[in-house]
Amino acid sequence: MDQPPNGFAAGGFFKHIDGQNSSPPSVIVIGGGISGIAAARALSNASFKVTLLESRDRLGGRVHTDYSFGCPIDMGASWLHGVCNENSLAPLIRMLGLRLYRTSGDNSVLYDHDLESYALFDKNGQQVPQEIVTKVGETFEKILKETVKVRDEHANDMALIQAMAIVLDRNPHLKLEGLEYEVLQWCICRLEAWFATDTDNISLKNWDQEHVLTGGHGLMVNGYDPVIKALARDLDIHLNHRVTKIIQRYNKVIVCVEDGASFVADAAIITVPLGVLKANIIKFEPDLPTEKLSAIADLGVGIENKIALKFNTVFWPNVEVLGRVAPTSNSCGYFLNLHKATGNPVLVCMVAGRLAYEIEKLSDEESVNFVMSQLRKMLPKATEPVQYLVSRWGSDPNSLGSYSCDLVGKPADLYERFCAPVGNLFFAGEAACIDHSGSVHGAYSSGIAAAEDCRRRLSTQLGISDLFQVGKIVVREEMTEVMVPFQISRL
């Protein structure tokens, strides 16, 4: 695209207020993931002077489309969760004409996949009959429903796995054995992947409290990268700028980066991942308030990793996901078949929780050998991959985790405290989105919300009341003017 798409033209606010303060308010956005870019885009459209500082040599953060296979491979986010117009990203995705391959409808017990889309294999490489998969899926759903009763009976939170054990003790008819038990473990493995943590870390009180959007889950066939590129167009972006210190002084914010340079602005929006805040990589002067620090400490961060494998030939069945059942959820596994959705001969193994953590201790080659041994147990004729990619979201100093999760016993006001501004410092990112944490659309919405908070505060502080009238920062409304439908395949 040579021209910015409709809706991305600068707002030109300051030409409307000739004779008033002619220098625009300035904001530094820290972090060039979707939340930071959304915040920067919104404020830039409202004619603020925006500088975006990003530690990596690329934009996108946990949205990372790799092209080295000769086709787009998302090593971070790859689904739009909620293919509906209420999704904050819908207008942009529709307008860019990005294709979605829907992998599940609403209310799938396995979140982003329908049970029917799988081929599951046992330890002998035998495919599990579909009636068993369906029966276990239904039992899994019943067990999860029964955990709600356990929640209602207990004032204190507990781990979801503990509640499931109580349910099984009370309802022996829901207990499964043999192969069915292994399929149940596999369903638990998928649940753990959704939360990027093991069930002994998943909170009974909160596991089903997320506001899941309607419309099912759509895989981004062309990758998420076009979304990042469209939003980032013409912004003032400084890559390879790792922020190490943020100083608040006299209504100004001074942001220092690793090489010693510093930037000054009226406000800053902090969008670095929760894992980075937890690790104290950025020092604050004065210190952040205690309630903010405890919120950072109490929010959980899970790990999900991907090992993408490109093959010369397609030797696997034409299903969306290949899964291996096993006696424990940790030893189950699954591969997303990109050939089905995109036509490219690529399988993506996804691992979450402790296994994802352990896998980061291996070299790339060792990780590939490990997942290939899993694949060969399902498909003994599997050939060697010709190319591979391995993510390390847990140990990458720019992420230090994949996405946030609610730990057992989370205090009720955690998100409010995490999101609350501190003077002219605003906080955004997936962990700051109360309704849709851990998602791309949630991160995007939090960036827009922080930009709006920032705009209001600076307007009041700098006495520029006109900003409220014409400083339009909402990207979404501008784009809904172009009512293009979603491009969806499957379902």
Ligand SMILES: Cc1cc2nc3c(=O)[nH]c(=O)nc-3n(C[C@H](O)[C@H](O)[C@H](O)COP(=O)(O)OP(=O)(O)OC[C@H]3O[C@@H](n4cnc5c(N)ncnc54)[C@H](O)[C@@H]3O)c2cc1C
């Ligand atoms: C494997 C995986 C699969 C996922 N799958 C999905 C999915 O299918 N669908 C979905 O909706 N979501 C998914 N997610 C979650 C989604 O990717 C995130 O919620 C979202 O991208 C987070 O955006 P963000 O802007 O909050 O953070 P980030 O994208 O992490 O952006 C923060 C930025 O800050 C930068 N930064 C870090 N430290 C510094 C510093 N000191 N100074 C300056 N910059 C710094 C980082 O480099 C990064 O670019 C997945 C995530 C992972 C890891």
